[in-house]
Amino acid sequence: MCVLVVCILVVCVVSAIPSHAGESDDSATGCRYSGPSDIAVTHDGRHLLILEKDSRSLRKVDVDGKENAVVLSLPIAPERMRLFPNGRCVAVVGGGVKGELVLIDLETWKIDRRIRVGHTPTDIVMAYDKEAATPVTAYVANRFGGDISVIDLAGGNETARWKAGREPIALALTPDGKKLAAVGHLPEDDALNTGISSRFRIFNTADGSAKVIISRSGAVNMRDLCLSPDGRYAFASGNIGHFEQIPTNVDGGWMNENALFALDMEKEEFANVFYLDDYAYGAGNPWGVTLSDCKRFLVVSHAGSCEITLMNLAKMIDVLDKRTFPYQTDPNRLNANAPAENSAAENSAAENRTPIPPVADALPLRLRIRLGLKGMRRAVMSKETVYVTGYFEDSIGRIVLQMTEPIEPSRNRLADELLHRLPVLPETSQSIPKDGPLRFEPTEPLAPMKGVVVERGVARLGPVPDKTPERRGEMLFHDAIVCKEHWQSCTSCHSDGRSDCLNWDLLNDGMGNPKNSKSMVLAHETPPCMAHGVRADAETAVRSGFHGILFIDLPEKDYRDVDAYLRALAPVESPYRIDGNLSPAARRGKLLFHDSRTGCSVCHPEPLFTDLQRHDVDTLSPVDHSPEFDTPTLIECWRTAPYLHDGRYVTLHDLIRSGKHVDTDGRLDKLTDEEIDDLVEYVLSL
Template sequence: MKAAGFGEWLRGGLLVLAAGGSAWASEAARTPAAAYLGPSAVAVSGDGRVLYACLADARALAIVDLPDVKAIRTVRLPAEPTGLTLRRDGQRIYVTCAAAASSVLEIDAAAGEILANFPAGHTATAPALAPDGQRLYVCNRFDHDVSVIDLEQRQEVARVAAVREPIAAAVSPDGRELWVANLLPASPANRFGVLAAAAAVTVVDTRTLQAAQVRLITGSTSVRGIAFTPDGKYVVLAHILARYHMPTIRVDSSWMNGNALTVIDVGRREVLNTVLLDGFVEGAANPWDIACTADGRWICVSHAGTNELSVIDAPALLATLRRLPLVAFSNAAFFNGNSDGYSASTGEDVVNAPGFLAGIRRRVKLSGVGPRGLAVRGSQVYATEYFTDSIAAVTLNAETEASLRSLPLGPRPQWDEVRRGEVLFHDGRLCLECWQSCASCHPDGRADALNWDLLNDGEGNPKNTLSLLWSHRTAPAMASGVRPTAEAAVRSGIKHILMTERPESEAAAIDAWLQSLQPVPSPALVEGRLSPAAERGRQLFHSDRCGCAKCHPAPLYTDRKTHDVGSRGELDERSAFDTPMLVEVWRTAPYLHDGRYTTIEQLLAEGKHGGADKLSEEELAALVQFVLSL
């Protein structure tokens, strides 16, 4: 594909149009896939004159001339673009296109021509280049590993294991280390205290390709942003800090979900500290991306739930954190002199308390909706506004308020019911005081891998968060089946978890979006089909000997009834639980209503679930393969 005029676009190539011009609208009208652009990730050229944005919904790369959006060219892509990175000389751009078998495209930045296509793993994202431009690292989200692509040999040369859903990555300024953010904790969810559930960061030595993990503080989840400070001394992360040990009686003061920034000391590979991005009286829901300015002056965080940009005075933050003890436990601020034996925190050293950043952080309100990816060039910060098909351009300024412009990539989209539901689901402003959104516990409409003590079935019996895929087809809802339908659960979620009252039309829109969710093909499938082992497992699953299908009948793999399968735990008030749907169960560890098992193998063998412990080792492995393929 070559850069060309409007006629070329109509033949399936590129588009040149004036900002907000009607050309895009007519194209959008013809292809439903392009109804929304969905700008997600963004990069800016070294001279600051060209901006590149992944258009997730339009399946295209936008090339935008700055500072004015006079012309936008787009390059059509084979699948949803999830991330991009620009070579230092500005001549090549690498874009990850997500699929079960993803492709990483090398694109000529000036001509918009696709030069090469490197195959990668399942749902590739977050490409990161070595400073010398010789290697490209790509996170394979659902393979839980990282592809190392040698750009001279023109092929993938290694895979390095991460922990769970690697989703963001940054290479150290000296190129020696690759730091990878894992989205979710990989631990059992029914543990408490300092060693309970937390996401980890994977550190890869780029010479030996040896990997190590740095565990974040308890309750850290939904880690979406990672960046180095320009001196290479610190890695900063944007994520949620879930206080999942607390009963969900209130939402204020980051009581349920706090929104956090973690600073890691790179040399020591240790968390320096985790601070809350929330204010005293208003949360800053759903931090997404994080970036540092090249002069080390500012750290910026996009807040997808509150349509804001946090601009933090980096030297002031680092100086304060170096003085304070690590608060390794997300509830320390509340357990003053708590029984777990962690040092009581008072006054200004309550690092994990809302309002900690007062005086060293500005909150810049953006005019678009759903800020996600960030790019920084000089004192200019760009944030993609996912739902309004626009880019926020913020000029940072030490003395005065930051100045803000919004660059439209097309006409302001008209949201249909499903899209409106998606917007509301991700909107922290629904919540009393903006502390969290539905997506805070249900990232991408799935689950945060944590247990929460919702009060719908009594207090003191936490349940593992459920994925919302096909919830509307598998009533009743909740592990205990206390909600008759998913519709009822949606409305009680708004009322009792976001602690607000909203019009019925908003709940209906959220239903519509949740109903539109489609399963992602399992990474255990081989070219979309069951492996031979999984095929043997399928027969066992449906056999009388195993009897799994009695309670988990296809196609939803649930009989929608509650059963006592001997899984009652110490904290439970009941013995019978709703039979879970098994589609996408490969993605929703930990398992059972209290998240006690991290693998299907453990559930079936140790948990003796469905009598599967009586199978031979080989049969058990086959059954596990089948369940993981659903």
């Protein structure tokens, strides 16, 4: 009887671990949804191209809503796309661990070519032959490979692979094709470093050499990258985590602020920060950032606060050229990394810059427009119209900007709650055909200032799907509207259900002992939760998080949906594996892991790689209140740096060699360097 019980328990535990999956499969939603992940306008302005991640398809619809959609099935779960300058082809990247670049002929509506790239490609840019208006070279950001694929499009093969740091997620190429900017999603520092931040890299495309540029302290969760028309500045979307403050409230951006981070491409240095929030209205989770076709606006889509922001590009460039902060009113929020005052030569050049056009001068630096669609991740602006994806709504939003002079900004804009009120979305019929025309239903218009009227509308891509608990939970996890003042969502600190890499001084175990944010993968299967195990289980932690971090109390059903989403999170296959299998070094490391010479498997036994117990592992710091820490799972450890409860080690090598983790008897000192390498290789392969 005892043996039978043990066997049943083991089977249950093993089955509770989701199988390895690509990033595109984490939501476990299946293909009942469209999941629009990117959008573009064809060169003639008559059609929209909509990339659908969940249904693995590319949709072409006319903007007037008169024709049925044309849908092409794709062999991958797509992430991003770029149109060729001649408008005849589109390049799509995606596919997770087996990443691909897929070239599609828009005239024949067929896949022209498939090219293998790296692990989880998330962006693509192309260098062109200007005379022939055809791309010659493609650069693909492989997020979890930590590199960039260089593709010869004529030959259809990869010619080089450039190391690009941690999770390169977005790219931008200068007009002359000589410089490639890349931004990493997460920091590369230890968490005790007060300057911890994501990294920019500027590559010389001639030889692949790169300059690494540090962003502002706390800059994390970078999502997209866009260049000014002349290529002098790059702008990345992300948030600033104020880990230096005790998270006792969320008001005024106390924990997280949302921003564009500017990079000077000529000087190859960090330039400035443009905040996207208003004083009492956060602009949670900025995602996509793109240049309007008129070159007057940067369009920022906010996945959390369900809105778009139109940034006045002329004023942004003026700020950057002058190195001044006219947009900044709170002296406590001045960017500490801002360059020093300009030299005389720089001031002279600034005086001779192109003056701001009158209409642009009348418009504010930023104009926020609420739409209300959940998951507004990508946008495109054609003439005066913005189209934006509603990932969780299987919908497309449309915003039409009408301007007539004179334009006079409101003097009381920050206090005008009407500007920040979400419009009531139109009722949608279940009878909408799956591949029917795109028909926009209007919502209430908006007049943010004299001379500016905004028309808003929403169109569904098909019938309204019944959302599973996992899908509803995923939507709530990414929703900043449920947060007080809309500053942040769960994903602000747990990007993609993982970690922002920052140390936060949560009050659940006392004050003055900050600890590293944890991944949510397997959190429900590995109680207790938090570094000291102060939460009995993940269910308790979820409810406490909404109450004490987002400052909202939700119905119990919503909490259960979030639980369902987190349980469905599947570990992404490690980039250290070879075709899904352990490398020879990792196989040797596995033997060491289970050997008494290391003792690793005593506290980290399979299949969860944790014994679910608290231990004193001799890592107490001067600020810690207790020497005992909960044993974390090692699954997906390749993705969770920095290491230890306070993130003091950047690599596992540091943890073992310098930290001598759980090495009270000197056993690790007896291992050779090669054995340490093998052991680390195995753990990073889990």
